[in-house]
Amino acid sequence: MRYSQYFLPTLKETPGDAEVVSHQLMSRAGMIRKVAAGIYDYLPLGLRVIRKAENIVREEMNKAGAIEILMPAVCPADLWEQSGRWQQYGKELLRLKDRKETEFCIGPTHEEVVTEIVRGTVNSYRxxxxxxxxxxxxxxDEVRPRFGLMRGREFIMKDAYSFDATDEGANLSYEKMRKAYCRIFERCGLKYRMVEADSGAIGGSFSHEFMVLADTGEDVVISCESCEYSANIEKAVVIDKGEMSQAPMNEVERVVTKGAHSVADVSVMLELKPSQIVKTMLVIVDDEPVAVLIRGDHELNVAKVKNLLGASVVELATPEQIAKATGGPVGFSGPIGLKITLYADNAVKYMRNMGVGGNEKDIHLEGVNLERDFQVKQFADLRDAADGDTCPHCGGRYSNTRGIEVGHIFKLGTKYSESMKATFLDADGVAKEIIMGCYGIGIGRTAAAAIEQNHDENGIIWPMPLAPFQVIVTMLNPKDEEVLAAGEKLYQDLLSEGIEVLLDDRDERPGSKFKDADLLGIPLRINVGARGLKEQSFELQERRAGERVMLPIEGAAQKVAEQVRTALAAE
RNA sequence: CGGGGAGUGGCGCAGCCUGGUAGCGCGCCAGUUUUGGGAACUGGAUGUCGCAGGUUCGAAUCCUGUCUCCCCGACCA
Structure with a gap:
C-alpha cells in the first residue's frame, strides 16, 4: 500500500475524550473514530488489525474443530422469551419493534439463536x-461505555457454542476451546492469564476468563503467589479462618456519630479500627430486601451473595429502600432490631464488641455481640478476596493484579437446551437434553489490550501477528530520483516476498514520516535515503528496540522477509 | 441511575464571570526557500458558538428547557 493513496488520518494531538492509552493511540493512529458513545468506525488501518485478530481466531477455531456460521444481528423476541432472558436481561438488551410491532433485539450474544438452529437439525446422538x-x-447497551474499543456498546465478538451428548463430551469440548484460546492469545503475542470466573447472567456450571494483564484493566485478578490458582475477584474463594476473640463482652453503648458517612468516619468517632466495625449492607434479592454483614475493612461481593441465595438479580438497595427496611438513613444501618433476614460474611463470626449502625440518624452502637444482641441466618464467604488473603489450595498468599477480559469460556450445561427444548435421541432411544458450552472472544478488545501492553511514548508497538503492516518503507526524500527508484524497487521486492508493506511515498519532511511510523507501530521500518544509498544500503529499524542497522541493498527484501517470518513463527 | 465536567472552523483550546468586531495553536489551500526526528516566511479559505425558546436596542456570553459527549461511582459478558 502506498501511503499517499491510502486513507490514514493521523493526529498530532490526543483527542480530548480519550482517557486510556489504547483509545488515544487508536484515535491518533487513524484506526478508529467515534460515531456515538461506545460506537466506532473502523478506519482502514484499524480494520486491518481487526482482520488480523479475526483470522488468528478463525484459524484456531477451525483447527479445534469448530465450524463457522453467521447468525443475524437482529433476533426475534420470541426466542428470548423461550429462554426466559427477554425478562431477565434488563436494559443492556437493545430492544426494537418492526413495522408490524413485532419485538426484536439486537443480539448481545447468541445462545438462543444457535440453540434454535441445533434443535431444528440435531435429532440423534450420532x-x-x-x-x-x-x-x-x-x-x-452498556450502562457506561468507555475507553474506546475496550468497552464499546457495539463490538465485534467471536462466539462459539458447543453441543454434546454427554457430560464427558461437553468437558472435552470445553477443554478443546480452552486450549484453542491459549493458542490464540499466545499467537497474538499477549501476556495473559486464565482465571476461574463467575458465570454471571449467561449462567452455567463453570467458566474461565482470559485476562490480558494491564494496569488499565477494569477487572481485578487474584492469583496465588505460590501455586497456579488464579481467579477473578468475583470468584476468588476466601477461606473461613479466624480465632474467636476471648475479650469479655461489653455492654451495648449508643454513640452519636453526627455526619458520619463512611466506615472511615465511624472508625474515627468510635475509636475503633475498621476491622472492629461491621457494615450492614442492604441488598435487594429478587425484589426482597436482605441485610449482609461485612467487616468494615472488607468489600461486599454481590456475585457471591447471588450465588449463595440462588437469586437471579441482586442489587444494592437505594436510599429509599434502606430507609424503608431499617428505619434509618444510609450509613447508619445495623443488625439490631432488623425485621429482614441477616446474612454475614465468615469474618464477622470471630468478632467481639463490634461497632454497628443504630438504624437511626447520627447513631452508632458499640459493644455489640453476636447471639446476645442479634442473630444471623447464615455465615458464608461473601466478600471480595484481597491482597494477602490465604489461598484455599496451597495456603499461599493472594496478590492482585489488573486485567482486561478478552475471552470468556463457559460450560453451560443444559440451561438453554432445557428451556428451549433442544433434545436428541440417545443410543438407547431416550430423549435427552443437549449439553452446551459457550465461548467468547472480544476481537476489538483484544486489539486494544495488545496496545495497552505494547506501546511507548511515541506510539503503538504491534506484535508482528497483529500488525496492520509488517514493514514500512520510508522514502526520506521521494523527490530524489535515486531514492524514489530504490524505494519503489524495495517495495515491489517485499510485495513479491508476500510481505505486507506500507510505502511512505508522501512528500513530507523526514521528521513527520518518522513520527507517523512510530505512532502507527509497524514492527519493522526501512529507511531509504540518499545517505544510505551512497553505501549501497538501506537502514533497518525495529520499532520496539529502536536501533538502526545498515541493510545492504543486495538481498534486503529477502532478509527482511525472513525476519518477518521468524517473528510470526515465534509468537 | 446518582455526582461532576464539557459542547466555539477538521483537531486541541481561549473568550462567557462583567452582553456590543469570534480569537489562538495545529491542520488545510497557493507560493518561495527548505528536507535524517512533527520546517520557515508570505498570502488565503473555513464558524447558523449543540439545539429550541426567553430577557435585551443588542446574546457565544444572562435565564429556561432540551439533546449529546466525557469523567467518578453504582452495575456489567
Missing part, C-alpha cells in the same frame, strides 16, 4: 458433538 461459531458485530 450428530453430536458439534461446535458452531461466528465472528459478528454484537450490541450491548
Amino acid at each position: 450428530q453430536l458433538p458439534v461446535n458452531l461459531y461466528q465472528i459478528q458485530t454484537k450490541f450491548r
Whole structure:
C-alpha cells in the first residue's frame, strides 16, 4: 500500500475524550473514530488489525474443530422469551419493534439463536458433538461505555457454542476451546492469564476468563503467589479462618456519630479500627430486601451473595429502600432490631464488641455481640478476596493484579437446551437434553489490550501477528530520483516476498514520516535515503528496540522477509 | 441511575464571570526557500458558538428547557 493513496488520518494531538492509552493511540493512529458513545468506525488501518485478530481466531477455531456460521444481528423476541432472558436481561438488551410491532433485539450474544438452529437439525446422538461459531458485530447497551474499543456498546465478538451428548463430551469440548484460546492469545503475542470466573447472567456450571494483564484493566485478578490458582475477584474463594476473640463482652453503648458517612468516619468517632466495625449492607434479592454483614475493612461481593441465595438479580438497595427496611438513613444501618433476614460474611463470626449502625440518624452502637444482641441466618464467604488473603489450595498468599477480559469460556450445561427444548435421541432411544458450552472472544478488545501492553511514548508497538503492516518503507526524500527508484524497487521486492508493506511515498519532511511510523507501530521500518544509498544500503529499524542497522541493498527484501517470518513463527 | 465536567472552523483550546468586531495553536489551500526526528516566511479559505425558546436596542456570553459527549461511582459478558 502506498501511503499517499491510502486513507490514514493521523493526529498530532490526543483527542480530548480519550482517557486510556489504547483509545488515544487508536484515535491518533487513524484506526478508529467515534460515531456515538461506545460506537466506532473502523478506519482502514484499524480494520486491518481487526482482520488480523479475526483470522488468528478463525484459524484456531477451525483447527479445534469448530465450524463457522453467521447468525443475524437482529433476533426475534420470541426466542428470548423461550429462554426466559427477554425478562431477565434488563436494559443492556437493545430492544426494537418492526413495522408490524413485532419485538426484536439486537443480539448481545447468541445462545438462543444457535440453540434454535441445533434443535431444528440435531435429532440423534450420532450428530453430536458439534461446535458452531461466528465472528459478528454484537450490541450491548452498556450502562457506561468507555475507553474506546475496550468497552464499546457495539463490538465485534467471536462466539462459539458447543453441543454434546454427554457430560464427558461437553468437558472435552470445553477443554478443546480452552486450549484453542491459549493458542490464540499466545499467537497474538499477549501476556495473559486464565482465571476461574463467575458465570454471571449467561449462567452455567463453570467458566474461565482470559485476562490480558494491564494496569488499565477494569477487572481485578487474584492469583496465588505460590501455586497456579488464579481467579477473578468475583470468584476468588476466601477461606473461613479466624480465632474467636476471648475479650469479655461489653455492654451495648449508643454513640452519636453526627455526619458520619463512611466506615472511615465511624472508625474515627468510635475509636475503633475498621476491622472492629461491621457494615450492614442492604441488598435487594429478587425484589426482597436482605441485610449482609461485612467487616468494615472488607468489600461486599454481590456475585457471591447471588450465588449463595440462588437469586437471579441482586442489587444494592437505594436510599429509599434502606430507609424503608431499617428505619434509618444510609450509613447508619445495623443488625439490631432488623425485621429482614441477616446474612454475614465468615469474618464477622470471630468478632467481639463490634461497632454497628443504630438504624437511626447520627447513631452508632458499640459493644455489640453476636447471639446476645442479634442473630444471623447464615455465615458464608461473601466478600471480595484481597491482597494477602490465604489461598484455599496451597495456603499461599493472594496478590492482585489488573486485567482486561478478552475471552470468556463457559460450560453451560443444559440451561438453554432445557428451556428451549433442544433434545436428541440417545443410543438407547431416550430423549435427552443437549449439553452446551459457550465461548467468547472480544476481537476489538483484544486489539486494544495488545496496545495497552505494547506501546511507548511515541506510539503503538504491534506484535508482528497483529500488525496492520509488517514493514514500512520510508522514502526520506521521494523527490530524489535515486531514492524514489530504490524505494519503489524495495517495495515491489517485499510485495513479491508476500510481505505486507506500507510505502511512505508522501512528500513530507523526514521528521513527520518518522513520527507517523512510530505512532502507527509497524514492527519493522526501512529507511531509504540518499545517505544510505551512497553505501549501497538501506537502514533497518525495529520499532520496539529502536536501533538502526545498515541493510545492504543486495538481498534486503529477502532478509527482511525472513525476519518477518521468524517473528510470526515465534509468537 | 446518582455526582461532576464539557459542547466555539477538521483537531486541541481561549473568550462567557462583567452582553456590543469570534480569537489562538495545529491542520488545510497557493507560493518561495527548505528536507535524517512533527520546517520557515508570505498570502488565503473555513464558524447558523449543540439545539429550541426567553430577557435585551443588542446574546457565544444572562435565564429556561432540551439533546449529546466525557469523567467518578453504582452495575456489567
